[in-house]
Amino acid sequence: MSNKYKQDKNLEVLRYADNEMLSILVKYLTTDKNGKTRYTETLTKNKKFKEAKGDYQQVWQLIAGELQHFGGDTLANLFRRSGVEYREILIDVCKKLKIKTDYKADVVDIEQALFAKLFNDSWEKMSESEKAELRKELKIDASLTSSAALAAIIVAIRMGGFMSYQIAIIVANAVAKTLLGQGLALATNAGLARAIGIFAGPIGIAITVLLSVPAISGPAFRVTLPAVVQIAAIRQQMLKDDKDIF
Template sequence: MANPREDNDLISLLVDASAEDLSVLVDYITNSGKGRISLDNEIMSKLIAAQARKLFTEAERLFIAHEIQLFGGNTLVNLMRRGQGVVYREILCDVADHLKVSYHKSDAVVAIENGVLVSMASRAWEKMSDAEKQELLDSLGVKSVGLGQAALMAIIAAIRSTGFAAYRFAAIAAQAIARQILGRGLAFGATGGLMRGISLLLGPIGLTITGVWTITDMASPAYRVTVPCVIQLAYMRQKQLARFCPDCHIPNTAEAKFCCECGTKLPTEEQ
């Protein structure tokens, strides 16, 4: 079995990920266990077994990385690279180009992922009712006067940052996509209280978010894997970057010393 390409943007994220988050990626890769023509049956069996026991070894996490890399390149490119696929940054940029997301080649991976999320928010905003717009603003903790262009700009600025709004919208987007494609949502674990409101957003707002995808967006078999994987990985990265308050479980920016919600002193890395 081939090993994944060296890819810190992807592998470091998968190494620290929860079994619940990895399980979503496995379903995208394996078509919920139905299999794909380009997927090795032995690897699929190993991933489904790990998913069932809710425990992924280091080797199985690398299998996930390898399969995502393979889906990111076309057959000829993968053959020329001896089955190594393409690194996650190339996959992300390809998805961003496909979805017509603006970014700079020098941008960090998290900035490009946030650009994809901003694109989702902007496209969905145009289709939302005023009530849905206000509900989204409230859910993200974004303050704005009115529901016009200034409100959308405030949401975009919030998503481009780390912290509550960025994490919350990434979770909303990943939850909506998982519900649409897999028929189930995400598991939020210790932050379940914080994310409980997402179930309410998966009514009209959730349908609006998933409704921004066009037939062209998901026409290619590869994009049916890479687009939802990028959304899930963007959510996982926001969760990894956020510093969760030990008392109220609100995510804060990496630089925060006190919780933005309850004022509790946040533990340092040494603690």
Template sequence: MGVATDHDLTPLLNQCGDEDLQPLVDYILNASTNDLTTSPGYEARPGAPSTYVSEIVYEIKTFGGNTFANMFREDGVPYREVVTDVAERLKVQVSEDDTVEEMESGILTKVLEDMLEKMSPEERQRLDEEFAEAGRAVGDKGATVPLSILILQGGVRLSGFMAYRLAAIVANAVARAVLGRGLSVGANAALMRVLGMAAGPIGWVLTGLWTAIDIAGPAFRVTLPCVCHVAFLRQKQAYKVAL
């Protein structure tokens, strides 16, 4: 097994604690095959992911490459290629000029768009109200446009504290859908209600993705959750404030 580094991924994960990294480990272990369980770092301290970040990065990059590419790349593909692949499979428009963070934003926005399409008008209205209340509770003046309109108008690039909260919503819902449990995030009561409201519709979105013939491969079941979680961790590091 190689020791992986990646300028987009390794420095970020090296700043994270065990609790934040554990979902990535669990997504990898969910796969039918992986090299993580036989890696020295995991075998030594399986419950301390911060001690084997390089092995986690290696696994994500390996799952992100196709079989042919991995035959010739000991460390898999660059993390940027992992994110690009996930974006393209979700039909998110990306360009060579986009940063990894911008592509992650596009992926989160796409998941949120699909979530909103699964909700009734009444559910969207309630979501808008709770999300606005969650922002007011922490003094976030943010956008005054309702969340559903902001996301569904298309072409939006999430930024600032708004990006932080929306990344938490998506990452939490993906964790509940894939792992059967949400993330341990500090959140006010209104945002906790939003997290609960989003979990069901995003779970339905993922079910549709898993059953789609063209993107139902086992690697995508790892890379999509991992990219969503990494996007959340990136925002969490950028905006270290209470949710």
């Protein structure tokens, strides 16, 4: 028995994700904040999932279906026999975080707005020396004031491109370290590795605060927020790889 996958063009990116990135997503879906198996998850009980023996690319649709069910209302899922599409889950997460953006835009644009919000929250928790080091690694003009540097980074995130990819990986890595105690298994250059190290503490604080707000931090949100961050990072990784090829 497993949660049925509903065809979703915005989750097709999981078909091409590497196993390391998918493994983080699986952990968000199957384990709680204490590292114990979630009572409501169905993945680890699924025969096909178990037969894959950790080769998550074989079972990406099962993983996608699990997320769709976490994003939908439990009672409603029983009637429609499937969860909700990724776009609805993403928008729900962003609205809970009070992100102002065009919710009719493409999914990648909404994901970038999410990264901008998380980066902004984390920037506020950084020391001046951390900000200076991060600006150096992201190649932001050193003459800019702190607020101007932040504005430049936010604009770059929303425009897409390489910095959008950098921020996505930095944020996703920090969220994984905070919630799972492990980062992303990625081959990164020295500059990006240093930026990841600088960012881990501040975003860890920001994520912990967000997940402790009673109005938004229900069990489903504790799954959907990090899951959406991971999927958005996977998408940025795919977009970067496409640009590298062409």
